[in-house]
Amino acid sequence: MIAPVLPTYNRAPLAFQTGQGCWLTATDGRRFLDLGSGIAVNALGHAPRELVQVLTEQASRLWHVSNVYTIPEQERLAALLVEKTFADTVFFTNSGTEAAELAIKMARRFHYENGQPGRTAILAFEGAFHGRSTGAIAASGAEKMVKGFGPLMPGFSQLPWGDEAALRAAITAETCAVMIEPVQGEGGIRPASDAFLKLLRQLCDETGTLLIFDEVQCGMGRTGRLFACEWSGVSPDIMMVAKGIGGGFPLGAVLATERAAKGMTVGSHGSTYGGNPLGCAVGAKVVEIVSDPAFLAEVSRKAALFRQGLEALVAAHPSVLEEVRGEGLLLGLKCRAANTDFVAAGYGAGILTVAAADNVVRLLPALNIPDEDIAEALARLDRTAKTLEQAQ
Numbered sequence: 001m002i003a004p005v006l007p008t009y010n011r012a013p014l015a016f017q018t019g020q021g022c023w024l025t026a027t028d029g030r031r032f033l034d035l036g037s038g039i040a041v042n043a044l045g046h047a048p049r050e051l052v053q054v055l056t057e058q059a060s061r062l063w064h065v066s067n068v069y070t071i072p073e074q075e076r077l078a079a080l081l082v083e084k085t086f087a088d089t090v091f092f093t094n095s096g097t098e099a100a101e102l103a104i105k106m107a108r109r110f111h112y113e114n115g116q117p118g119r120t121a122i123l124a125f126e127g128a129f130h131g132r133s134t135g136a137i138a139a140s141g142a143e144k145m146v147k148g149f150g151p152l153m154p155g156f157s158q159l160p161w162g163d164e165a166a167l168r169a170a171i172t173a174e175t176c177a178v179m180i181e182p183v184q185g186e187g188g189i190r191p192a193s194d195a196f197l198k199l200l201r202q203l204c205d206e207t208g209t210l211l212i213f214d215e216v217q218c219g220m221g222r223t224g225r226l227f228a229c230e231w232s233g234v235s236p237d238i239m240m241v242a243k244g245i246g247g248g249f250p251l252g253a254v255l256a257t258e259r260a261a262k263g264m265t266v267g268s269h270g271s272t273y274g275g276n277p278l279g280c281a282v283g284a285k286v287v288e289i290v291s292d293p294a295f296l297a298e299v300s301r302k303a304a305l306f307r308q309g310l311e312a313l314v315a316a317h318p319s320v321l322e323e324v325r326g327e328g329l330l331l332g333l334k335c336r337a338a339n340t341d342f343v344a345a346g347y348g349a350g351i352l353t354v355a356a357a358d359n360v361v362r363l364l365p366a367l368n369i370p371d372e373d374i375a376e377a378l379a380r381l382d383r384t385a386k387t388l389e390q391a392q
């Protein structure tokens with residue numbers, strides 16, 4: 001008999017009752033050090049004081065009103081994002097998937113408004129993850145996501161990751177947009193090189209193609225800059241944001257230049273919940289905290305500390321681990337043992353990690369993880385690796 005909860009997840013037999021900082025307490029009382037952060041969502045840890053304060057204050061005042069009215073909390077968050085990024089304008093969503101949908105619509109509408117309605121082809125990349133809507137799975141093209149769900153939204157093709165020749169060959173004056181994660185998350189913590197992103201920007205400019213960055217996972221301070229693309233100096237025309245921006249409250253956004261957004265006129269798009277006062281009040285606090293240069297410098301310092309320990313961990317367990325990957329606190333351990341075995345052994349050692357493609361285990365701690373928790377994480381990861389060694 002089918003479970004009351006649709007069985008689309010292979011769930012671990014772990015349920016949690018409370019969370020504080022980087023720690024979760026299970027219903028049976030066991031404590032776990034959380035290096036998954038709800039997949040890069042709890043950017044400031046569990047129940048951070050500043051966010052609880054903003055959330056409860058806003059909740060006691062006003063949760064939801066329709067977007068047919070002016071929403072000051074939304075205007076404030078949009079102004080903050082415009083001030084801190086390449087963007088001139090922002091639309092708020094409840095998730096990364098919805099941000100992908102709008103990014104696709106906005107790009108196609110742009111060329112339609114420019115008198116090129118047939119310019120609909122969008123290039124994406126192998127290993128990409130942009131969400132689970134029919135549009136987002138078409139962009140990814142991965143067999144396990146698209147199987148049996150066709151006909152898919154047409155117009156998408158996938159290029160090999162990091163392949164400059166394939167990119168040069170594929171992008172033409174007929175291309176609508178290129179959609180890319182500056183660091184692939186689900187795909188196995190695979191950063192695009194600065195050179196690749198620069199070439200991409202150059203080819204988009206030469207052909208009039210729009211550049212869409214998906215920073216749903218790699219953005220919001222995770223790499224030590226507010227957005228990962230800042231490291232390369234390359235700005236997109238459209239950017240998808242979600243996960244960390246709500247600190248745990250479901251919130252996403254599409255950031256765009258005025259030029260890219262020019263087709264999105266009154267009535268062309270909408271959302272019932274997107275940009276509600278509760279989500280935007282929390283989001284504004286997250287952006288305020290994370291965009292502070294002193295906070296971002298701390299992310300980089302903690303990341304260097306963690307990475308140094310991880311390199312030593314890999315060196316100490318060569319039969320289990322192969323290499324450390326990633327940028328900032330968006331880290332991956334490429335495994336020699338099965339990544340799912342590593343995650344499961346971690347449960348035994350009281351540490352939560354998340355599997356990704358390419359046999360990688362993701363480490364995505366809260367951006368404000370205390371140094372002593374980094375030390376404790378390294379000790380628990382060491383115990384996890386030892387367990388797998390003994391089983392070999």
Ligand SMILES: *Cc1c(COP(=O)(O)O)cnc(C)c1O
Pocket residue numbers: 094095096097098100129130131132181185186214215216217218242243
């Ligand atoms: C998680 C993710 C999405 C989808 O976000 P949801 O909030 O799950 O819809 C899109 N792109 C990337 C890069 C992601 O990591």
